[in-house]
Amino acid sequence: MSKKNNVQPISICWLRRDLRLEDHAALYHALKSGYPVLAVFIFDPNILDRLENKKDARVDFIHQQLVKLNQQLTEKGSQLLVKFQTPQKAWEEIIGDFEIKAVYTNHDYEPYARKRDQQIADFLTQNGIAFHTYKDQVVFDKGEVQKADGTPYTVFTPYYKQWRLKLNPFYLKPYPTAKYFKNLYQISEPSEKEKCSLPSLEAIGFSSSGAKFPPVNFKEKLDGYEKYRDYPAKNATTKLGLHLRFGTVSIREVVSEALSQKADKWVSELAWREFYMMILWHFPKTVNSSFKPDYDKINWRNNEKEFELWCKGQTGYPLVDAGMRELNATGFMHNRVRMVVASFLCKHLLIDWRWGEAYFAEKLLDYEQASNVGGWQWACGSGNDAAPYFRVFNPELQLKKFDPKMEYVFKWAPEYKSALLPIPIVEHEFARKRVLEVYKKALNEKAS
Known part of the structure; x- marks a missing residue:
C-alpha cells in the first residue's frame, strides 16, 4: 500500500446508485460525522466486463453525471475520487492513502451488490473502519x-x-446536505488532485454512446x-x-x-x-428462478431464429416490432408495449422469460434488476401476483386499443405503411392454444 496522503482522519461517502449531492442520505450522515468527507465512486470491472457493447449508454450516462458531480465538488474545494478496480482492490488502495474513520453509503438490494457490500464491510471492519449504510x-x-x-x-x-x-x-x-457542505474534505495538494482525477470513458474501456438522455422534467x-x-x-x-x-x-x-x-x-x-x-x-432466487417453482417445468421451445426476429422487431406484429425497434434505437420502451412484447415472447413464441429479461438488461437505459425480473415474471405468469397463465395478450387488439391510428407503429416500423405487410411468424390463435397446452402440462405435473 502507498504512503498515506496525510494523517488527517476523514469519512468517506461511497456513491453508487445515488449520483447527486442534494437530499442524499449517506452523504448527509457522513457530513455530520465530525470528520471531513471525501466522495468516492468505483467503476467496477465485475460489472463493466459483462457489458459487451463498449458504447453502452448507461456507462456514458454515469460518466457524464460523475463529471457534473466533480465540477460541483471542485467548486466547493473538494473533488471526487474515482477508482477503476474491483471494489476490494479499490478499498485496499483507499485505506492505504487516507486515514479513514468511517465509510457511509446507501443500501443496494441486488444480489451481487449485497454480496459485495458484505465483503467490503468485513474488510473495513477488520481494518478498524466503520461501515454505515442507509435507505435512500x-x-x-x-x-x-x-x-x-x-x-x-x-x-x-x-x-x-x-x-x-x-x-x-x-x-x-429531504436530507439537508447543503447546510453541511463546509464539511467536505478540502483538496489542495497537487498530489491529492492527481489521485482524484476522473478517468476518461476510454480509460475504463468505453466510448461515447451519442445517446440523448431524457431530462428530469416529470x-x-x-x-x-x-x-x-x-x-x-x-x-x-x-x-x-x-x-x-x-x-x-x-x-x-x-x-x-x-x-x-x-x-x-x-x-x-x-x-x-x-x-x-x-x-x-x-426472494433473491427469483433473479434466475421462477417465483412459482412449477413454472420452471415449462417445456420452452427456445427457437433461436424466432428469438432473433423478436430482438430485431421482425415478428410481423406491428406493436411488437415497433416496441423492439424503439428499444434498440433509444434504450427506452413504453411500459404498455413492454407488457405486450414480453407476453409475445413467452406465450406466442414459448421462449423462456430469462432470455427476454437478459435482452432487456442489455438494452434498457432504465434497467433495474428488481423491476425487470418482476416485470418479466409477471408477463410469463411465473412471478408473484403475476398475470394468470391463461391471459395471453392479443397484439392486434392491443394495437387497436392503444395505437389505433398506428402513429407509434409508423414511427418505429414504417414498413407497416405499405400495402404489402410483413407476414406474422406465428398465428395468434394457434400460439394461444399451444401455450395453454404447454403451460397446463407443466403446471399439472406433480413433483416426482
Whole structure:
C-alpha cells in the first residue's frame, strides 16, 4: 500500500446508485460525522466486463453525471475520487492513502451488490473502519411494509394499501446536505488532485454512446399521466426511470411532487418499483428462478431464429416490432408495449422469460434488476401476483386499443405503411392454444 496522503482522519461517502449531492442520505450522515468527507465512486470491472457493447449508454450516462458531480465538488474545494478496480482492490488502495474513520453509503438490494457490500464491510471492519449504510433509493425498503405476522407481502394490492397508510411527511423529508457542505474534505495538494482525477470513458474501456438522455422534467407530465399513460404515441410518461436508477433525482422529491399533484396512478407505479425491490430482497432466487417453482417445468421451445426476429422487431406484429425497434434505437420502451412484447415472447413464441429479461438488461437505459425480473415474471405468469397463465395478450387488439391510428407503429416500423405487410411468424390463435397446452402440462405435473 502507498504512503498515506496525510494523517488527517476523514469519512468517506461511497456513491453508487445515488449520483447527486442534494437530499442524499449517506452523504448527509457522513457530513455530520465530525470528520471531513471525501466522495468516492468505483467503476467496477465485475460489472463493466459483462457489458459487451463498449458504447453502452448507461456507462456514458454515469460518466457524464460523475463529471457534473466533480465540477460541483471542485467548486466547493473538494473533488471526487474515482477508482477503476474491483471494489476490494479499490478499498485496499483507499485505506492505504487516507486515514479513514468511517465509510457511509446507501443500501443496494441486488444480489451481487449485497454480496459485495458484505465483503467490503468485513474488510473495513477488520481494518478498524466503520461501515454505515442507509435507505435512500426507496421510500420504504426491506421489511418496512409487511404483513401483521412479519412476513413479506407477495401480492401488490394489499402491499400498496399498507404502503399508502404508512406514508407520511416524515418519510419524505429531504436530507439537508447543503447546510453541511463546509464539511467536505478540502483538496489542495497537487498530489491529492492527481489521485482524484476522473478517468476518461476510454480509460475504463468505453466510448461515447451519442445517446440523448431524457431530462428530469416529470413535474409537467403528471397532470395527464393517468389518462394518457397507456398510449405509446403520446409523450405522456415521465421517462424518469433512468434518473431513479442512478439516483440523479431523489425518490423523496419525486413522491412528494406526485402527492402534491394528486397523481395517484403515478404514485402506485413508484410503489410497484419498491414492491419489486422488496421481493428481490426477500426472494433473491427469483433473479434466475421462477417465483412459482412449477413454472420452471415449462417445456420452452427456445427457437433461436424466432428469438432473433423478436430482438430485431421482425415478428410481423406491428406493436411488437415497433416496441423492439424503439428499444434498440433509444434504450427506452413504453411500459404498455413492454407488457405486450414480453407476453409475445413467452406465450406466442414459448421462449423462456430469462432470455427476454437478459435482452432487456442489455438494452434498457432504465434497467433495474428488481423491476425487470418482476416485470418479466409477471408477463410469463411465473412471478408473484403475476398475470394468470391463461391471459395471453392479443397484439392486434392491443394495437387497436392503444395505437389505433398506428402513429407509434409508423414511427418505429414504417414498413407497416405499405400495402404489402410483413407476414406474422406465428398465428395468434394457434400460439394461444399451444401455450395453454404447454403451460397446463407443466403446471399439472406433480413433483416426482
